Amino acid sequence: MARNINRRDFLKAAAAGVVVLAGTQIVRQQAGASESSASGKRRWGMVIDQSKCTGCGYCVMACRAHNDISPDITWNPVLEAGEVGGNKVYLPRPCMQCAKAPCVDVCPVNASVYRSDGIVIVKYDQCIGCRYCEVACPYGARSFNWKQFTGPNPAIPEWGEAEVVRRPRGVVEKCTFCYQRIDRGLALGLTPGVDEDATPACVVACPVGARTFGDLNDPNSNVSQLLRDHASYRLLEEMGTSPSVYYLPAIQEPPS
Amino acid sequence: MKPKIRLPKITPWRIWVTVLALFLAAGATSGVMVFSKGLSLTHLTDLVPWGLWITIDLSSIAVSAGAFSLCAVVYLLGLKRFQPVARTATFIGLLGYTMAILTLMLDIGRPDRFWHPLVFWNEHSVLWEVTMCVTLYLGVLLLETLPIFANFAWLRSRWPWLAGQMAKAHRLAPYLAVAGLALSMLHQSSLGALYGVLKARPLWYRPDITVLFIISAVAAGMSLTVFASMVAVRITHRANVDDYLLERLSLIIGWILVVYLYFRFWDALAMTYTYQPGRTEGLHLLTGGPLSFNFWVGEIFLGILVPIVLLINRRTRSQPFWRMLALLLVVGGVVAYRWDTNVSGLLIVMSYLPGEPVIAYTMYRPSLIEFLAGAGIVSYGLLAFSLGVRYLRVVDHQGRELHENVPAREMEKVPVPASD
Numbered sequence: 001m002a003r004n005i006n007r008r009d010f011l012k013a014a015a016a017g018v019v020v021l022a023g024t025q026i027v028r029q030q031a032g033a034s035e036s037s038a039s040g041k042r043r044w045g046m047v048i049d050q051s052k053c054t055g056c057g058y059c060v061m062a063c064r065a066h067n068d069i070s071p072d073i074t075w076n077p078v079l080e081a082g083e084v085g086g087n088k089v090y091l092p093r094p095c096m097q098c099a100k101a102p103c104v105d106v107c108p109v110n111a112s113v114y115r116s117d118g119i120v121i122v123k124y125d126q127c128i129g130c131r132y133c134e135v136a137c138p139y140g141a142r143s144f145n146w147k148q149f150t151g152p153n154p155a156i157p158e159w160g161e162a163e164v165v166r167r168p169r170g171v172v173e174k175c176t177f178c179y180q181r182i183d184r185g186l187a188l189g190l191t192p193g194v195d196e197d198a199t200p201a202c203v204v205a206c207p208v209g210a211r212t213f214g215d216l217n218d219p220n221s222n223v224s225q226l227l228r229d230h231a232s233y234r235l236l237e238e239m240g241t242s243p244s245v246y247y248l249p250a251i252q253e254p255p256s
Numbered sequence: 257m258k259p260k261i262r263l264p265k266i267t268p269w270r271i272w273v274t275v276l277a278l279f280l281a282a283g284a285t286s287g288v289m290v291f292s293k294g295l296s297l298t299h300l301t302d303l304v305p306w307g308l309w310i311t312i313d314l315s316s317i318a319v320s321a322g323a324f325s326l327c328a329v330v331y332l333l334g335l336k337r338f339q340p341v342a343r344t345a346t347f348i349g350l351l352g353y354t355m356a357i358l359t360l361m362l363d364i365g366r367p368d369r370f371w372h373p374l375v376f377w378n379e380h381s382v383l384w385e386v387t388m389c390v391t392l393y394l395g396v397l398l399l400e401t402l403p404i405f406a407n408f409a410w411l412r413s414r415w416p417w418l419a420g421q422m423a424k425a426h427r428l429a430p431y432l433a434v435a436g437l438a439l440s441m442l443h444q445s446s447l448g449a450l451y452g453v454l455k456a457r458p459l460w461y462r463p464d465i466t467v468l469f470i471i472s473a474v475a476a477g478m479s480l481t482v483f484a485s486m487v488a489v490r491i492t493h494r495a496n497v498d499d500y501l502l503e504r505l506s507l508i509i510g511w512i513l514v515v516y517l518y519f520r521f522w523d524a525l526a527m528t529y530t531y532q533p534g535r536t537e538g539l540h541l542l543t544g545g546p547l548s549f550n551f552w553v554g555e556i557f558l559g560i561l562v563p564i565v566l567l568i569n570r571r572t573r574s575q576p577f578w579r580m581l582a583l584l585l586v587v588g589g590v591v592a593y594r595w596d597t598n599v600s601g602l603l604i605v606m607s608y609l610p611g612e613p614v615i616a617y618t619m620y621r622p623s624l625i626e627f628l629a630g631a632g633i634v635s636y637g638l639l640a641f642s643l644g645v646r647y648l649r650v651v652d653h654q655g656r657e658l659h660e661n662v663p664a665r666e667m668e669k670v671p672v673p674a675s676d
Contacts (some may be wrong), residue, residue: 066657109372129365131305138456170365192373235608
């Protein structure tokens with residue numbers, strides 16, 4: 001008899017425990033969901049309109065100058081991506097600043113990390129140059145400094161001035177969404193994506209306004225509005241990386 | 257009167273050491289050049305960032321797997337009679353892991369920061385886990401080989417007390433065997449998981465490489481140990497073996513290869529079933545493309561099928577020539593497997609553009625510097641093993657000091673060497 005009661009008590013306690021655990025789990029998830037939107041945490045994103053992009057490559061050069069990148073390396077290439085209605089379509093490819101970035105997961109020394117605003121950065125002082133992140137990135141967004149970049153940067157001063165220090169030989173680098181511009185801009189009270197001085201160089205340089213930059217967590221930001229009003233896609237969404245770069249596809253205009 | 261110049265006598269040993277020293281010097285020169293000029297001296301690119309050196313790295317760790325597996329056989333399964341073979345394997349393991357670390361130092365862009373994984377932890381990273389395990393296991397191997405280094409005649413005469421203390425580390429052997437087994441199970445498999453966790457590379461993104469890496473490593477590690485022992489005993493009187501032990505192990509290797517073949521068969525077959533972008537092309541590189549000779553001849557036919565027959569069939573296994581050939585083929589096959597695994601995944605360049613996936617191919621051929629540095633590292637391993645056989649008696653199935661842990665009744669079976 002005593003054994004029975006014990007067992008029943010045990011089962012009751014266990015059931016109660018399961019319910020409590022499940023409850024806390026739900027509560028915790030809700031807390032997490034409300035936190036990100038209510039606390040005003042920013043998540044920088046970029047929207048690239050392929051119907052506007054002409055493939056001029058201004059963004060590539062501006063990026064090279066402002067980030068003082070070696071001519072051997074491109075953080076932000078512009079690729080040809082087929083044709084629509086007889087017109088060539090281009091696809092500029094910055095770092096996707098993934099919310100679930102494979103490069104961050106694989107780095108053996110925690111040199112690739114998320115900033116609180118969602119930008120994935122490489123800590124150049126910490127990187128050992130194993131290149132595992134290069135192998136892991138589905139977008140080929142990372143470049144290794146096979147040699148030291150010495151001498152003048154051919155993109156300077158025509159396309160802008162260097163805003164960051166050159167990376168040493170032997171470390172990996174990639175597009176940073178020009179966080180130096182964002183951070184300085186915010187400190188000056190500017191709004192990234194609205195004020196040019198606080199916006200990534202490629203966005204500012206684009207002569208046709210194909211690039212838009214802003215806070216994806218702010219429903220009123222220009223990027224959020226664009227994404228609300230237009231059909232968009234991201235690269236390799238099935239990979240589960242959750243990129244912060246969105247593309248508005250070039251669509252053939254209906255014959256009039 | 258003409259003064260007599262005494263030229264050093266040319267002996268096979270001296271020729272061997274000189275040749276190895278030359279390769280070592282060439283490798284060291286290449287290494288210095290890489291450290292000063294950087295990795296632009298290699299033919300590695302952003303598309304193929306891992307090449308020959310990663311293969312040497314993976315292979316030297318794979319062929320070191322005899323250490324943990326034979327120590328487990330001796331101390332955990334309790335087959336004490338294999339202890340002298342485990343001793344050889346442990347020494348080879350120490351050399352293999354130091355080779356791997358040397359290669360890694362060349363391969364990483366910032367060798368001055370080699371210690372970063374130990375300080376800046378990223379527990380999500382398979383490579384971090386591998387680095388930690390390899391570091392810890394190197395410590396295990398150092399402790400395991402202390403009694404071997406205690407064998408050095410110079411040390412014994414110069415610092416007999418120190419040599420005695422080092423020999424006592426043997427008491428730790430059973431605990432070290434447990435630690436070694438755990439650490440090796442982790443990182444030998446994780447070296448495969450290094451590739452297997454990468455979703456961006458469909459050819460690699462499967463759990464199988466993990467299992468295949470550890471099975472093939474055990475086969476190759478045991479093979480190299482038995483092969484090296486057999487070569488040593490045929491070249492120098494400073495080595496002696498109990499051929500019965502080596503013959504038994506060779507049979508076990510044969511059956512491990514059967515298991516390895518079984519898993520490889522299903523792994524490969526599963527990939528042929530449906531078209532998957534990137535994976536199918538990668539498999540075709542192996543089965544019909546530029547890597548097909550490596551795959552069919554090197555890995556499968558010579559690396560698995562032929563050794564299975566030679567090692568399981570008693571007639572060929574008992575003939576030293578065929579047995580040694582089979583063991584060497586196993587090692588070669590596993591090295592080919594490491595090379596093919598790495599290169600096949602990297603040569604496929606997946607597009608990330610929207611629409612139907614487009615597959616492009618890239619090229620990789622190691623540069624002279626990569627070959628020379630690699631040859632230098634292999635020469636270091638060969639030279640260190642040769643010195644070990646000569647001065648530390650690492651291939652010695654009759655030595656008495658080894659058997660401290662063996663119960664007395666088994667000691668009696670060990671014949672005492674007549675003379676040194």
